[in-house]
Amino acid sequence: MSDKQHIVELLAAHGIIPTRQRIDLAHILLAKPQHLSAEQLMEAAWADGDHHVSKATVYNTLNLFVERGLIREIIADPTKSFYDSTTTEHGHLYNVDTGELMDIPASGNHPGLLAALPEGVTPIGVEIVVRVKNSC
Amino acid sequence: MSDKQHIVELLAAHGIIPTRQRIDLAHILLAKPQHLSAEQLMEAAWADGDHHVSKATVYNTLNLFVERGLIREIIADPTKSFYDSTTTEHGHLYNVDTGELMDIPASGNHPGLLAALPEGVTPIGVEIVVRVKNSC
DNA sequence: GTCAGTGCAAACCCTTTGCAGAAAG
DNA sequence: CTTTCTGCAAAGGGTTTGCACTGAC
Numbered sequence: 428m429s430d431k432q433h434i435v436e437l438l439a440a441h442g443i444i445p446t447r448q449r450i451d452l453a454h455i456l457l458a459k460p461q462h463l464s465a466e467q468l469m470e471a472a473w474a475d476g477d478h479h480v481s482k483a484t485v486y487n488t489l490n491l492f493v494e495r496g497l498i499r500e501i502i503a504d505p506t507k508s509f510y511d512s513t514t515t516e517h518g519h520l521y522n523v524d525t526g527e528l529m530d531i532p533a534s535g536n537h538p539g540l541l542a543a544l545p546e547g548v549t550p551i552g553v554e555i556v557v558r559v560k561n562s563c
Numbered sequence: 564m565s566d567k568q569h570i571v572e573l574l575a576a577h578g579i580i581p582t583r584q585r586i587d588l589a590h591i592l593l594a595k596p597q598h599l600s601a602e603q604l605m606e607a608a609w610a611d612g613d614h615h616v617s618k619a620t621v622y623n624t625l626n627l628f629v630e631r632g633l634i635r636e637i638i639a640d641p642t643k644s645f646y647d648s649t650t651t652e653h654g655h656l657y658n659v660d661t662g663e664l665m666d667i668p669a670s671g672n673h674p675g676l677l678a679a680l681p682e683g684v685t686p687i688g689v690e691i692v693v694r695v696k697n698s699c
Numbered sequence: 700g701t702c703a704g705t706g707c708a709a710a711c712c713c714t715t716t717g718c719a720g721a722a723a724g
Numbered sequence: 725c726t727t728t729c730t731g732c733a734a735a736g737g738g739t740t741t742g743c744a745c746t747g748a749c
Contacts, residue, residue, distance in 0.1 A: 446723080465713080481731045486714060493728060501690045505636070505644050506739085507713060518691035531693065540644045548695040555654035555691050557667065559684040582704060582748085601728080617706040622739060642714090643738060 430454070441495040448480050452488050456498060461520075462509045462528040465489060502556075503528055522548060566590070577631040586614045588624050592634060598645045598655075598664040601625060638692075639664055658684060 434453050438445040455471050456463065463471065465485055472480045489510055492498045501505050501509040503521040508532075511519075518531035544550060570589050574581040591607050592599065599607065603619055605622040608616045625646055628634045637645040645654075645664050654667035665681075680686060 439591070444728075445721085448730070456608050479731090483715080484730055485730075487730085490715095499624045500686070501692075502638055502641050502642075502690065503694070505638050507623050516689060518693065520695060522695050524697040531691070533678070542568040544693075544695065547698050550689045551694040551696055552635065553652060553691070553693050554638065555636075555689070557656045557680075558639070558656065559656060559680065559691050560687055561658070561660040561681050562685045580703075580748090604722070615706090619707075619740080620705055623705085626740095 435478060437497070441497050442494075443497070443532050445496055447478060448484050449491075450474075451480060452485065453477060453492070453497070456492070456510065457512050460511075460513045462501060462511050465509050466507070468510065469520055494562065501528065520545070523551065573633070577628075577633050579627060579631055579633070583614060584620050585624055585627075587611075587614060587616060588621065589628070589633070592628070592646065593648050596647075596649045596666065597599065598647050598666075600643050600645050602643070604646065606627070645653060659687065 431450060431454065434446045434450050437457070438449060438453060443449065451472055452468065455468060468489070469480065469482060469485045472485070489498070489500075493500045493510070496514065497506055499511040499514050500520055501511050503509060504523075504526070505521060513530070520529040520531055521527070522529075526541070567586060567590065569594070570586050571581045573593070574585060574589060579585065587608055588604065591611055604625070605616070605618060605621045608621070625634070625636075629636045629646070632650065635647040635650050637647050637655055639645060639655060640659075640662070649666070651691060656665040656667055658665075677697070
């Protein structure tokens, strides 16, 4: 299907050798804007595909995708990472009770961040982290 | 010393029963604006105090302090948490190479976040997480 | 004397790693 | 063929937990 072909080209464009497992995982991840934990992706792959993907391969693949800029790692929960299929800059809303991670459609306007909270939730705090690395 | 007395009152004001270990840890944490990991706090307590504080107590105490709003937990690294003695709203700069966590003095003005980076570092990305909980 | 806090070690959980077998070109 | 990826299981590391002991009032 052309869908798979598109994924193959996308992986190649990011310098990633397309293997069956990587294509399956990318297919699930990039299907729509979403945030999946490693575990959720594993379960989705297991449910969706006819193929088997091991835990190690899921983690290896996620790290590779993040490194190559195909997806973004979101550090919102100290116990697990989320992976975001949307790589453009945007904020997130994390519900510590439900473990739900949502996009914040708003701009980077700080005071506006808390303006449009969903109903039924109470803000705990806003965290802004600029991640940097040594230049060389 | 009046310093310790001040800590005792601060803990009590947050509904925390002041014990020797909690006073010691609070004394180290709140001495100045800083970000310490659990491990760093443990080492500081071991070096600084004449008393012994166990690992379990350090973690229990940190969680209690965060819960009571005495300090803030900073989730910048997927492998460990940092604890911030400054509870007012401000951003952070995290160097993934050195593990160094710094305050961003700037306001919440988003475009300004990347303006005043220290020398020798390259930005990887900006992450904004609004943490919420269910209202009841 | 009672209740909460502390300490030790073991358990936990997510993530990474080592290495043998499989796959791709 | 040769190189890279995959899978399994075991290791790793920060954090939490169970339970007996200690300490405060």
